[in-house]
Amino acid sequence: SRVIGQIALAEFGNPAGLIRAGGNLFLPSANSGLAQIGVAGDGARGSISAGFLEMSNVDLAREFTDMIVAQRGFQANSRVISTSDEVLQELVNLKR
Secondary structure, X not given: OOOOOOOEEEEOOOHHHOEEEEOOEEEOOOOOOOOXXXXXXXXXXXXXXXXXXXXXXXXXXXXXXXXXXXXXXXXXXXXXXXXXXXXXXXXXXHHO
């Protein structure tokens, strides 16, 4: 293989100070500091590997657990509404 170029990576003193520009783009600000440009794998900069896919930042087991909890909460709320509807219907029937 032959090297035809290098991809530069930038890091900032305060990444939380970057301004969101949308579409996974960020702009530097006075709070973020100046960009420190270097090559991949140098210092604290990450590495770039060809032919690899990035892992998702989501814990699937945790998300499925949260989904099941939300579903059970929805079912419980539905039962509460059905029960209150039945109670109100009984009250209406008692008044007649």
